[in-house]
Amino acid sequence: MTEQTPEAILGIDVVSHRFKVNEYLKETSRVYREGTPVRKRKPDYIGVNLKGQNLRGQDFRGTLMIAANLKGADARKADFIGADLRDADLSGTDLSGALFLTQSQVNSAKGDKDTKLPERLRRPGHWERQ
Helix, strand or coil, X not given: CCCCCHHHHHCCCHHHXXXXXXXXXXXXXXXXXXXXXXXXXXXXXXXXXXXXXXXXCCECCCCEXXXXXXXXXXXXXXXXXXXXXXXXXXXXXXXXXXXXXXXXXXXXXXXXXXXXXXXXXXXXXXXXXC
16 A cells, blocks of 8 residues: 555545454454453453463453553463553563553553563663562
């Protein structure tokens, strides 16, 4: 799409395109997380204590997790697309294999040397000072 002329790009139905992409992302998430126990989805986890819990394969798409305590949790294979992790405590949390987790989400959270991140993400400098 980006190789089209400016006029053609302006004619793209962005809403329709986003809808199609979202369907692919949801299906990818479902297949990737298949076989993991799923807990009932909540609209938000603001300030919730999830310390040490098994969150493996959970769907946190678009979930507010501001200041949530995920210390020592197992969040492998969890889907974090659009999740708000500002000030969430990820110290000692296993996020290896987390799906759609971004560097900006990690940067906005707290963590430590024991937090396991997917290989594509780097440990924020402010985690070393905590």
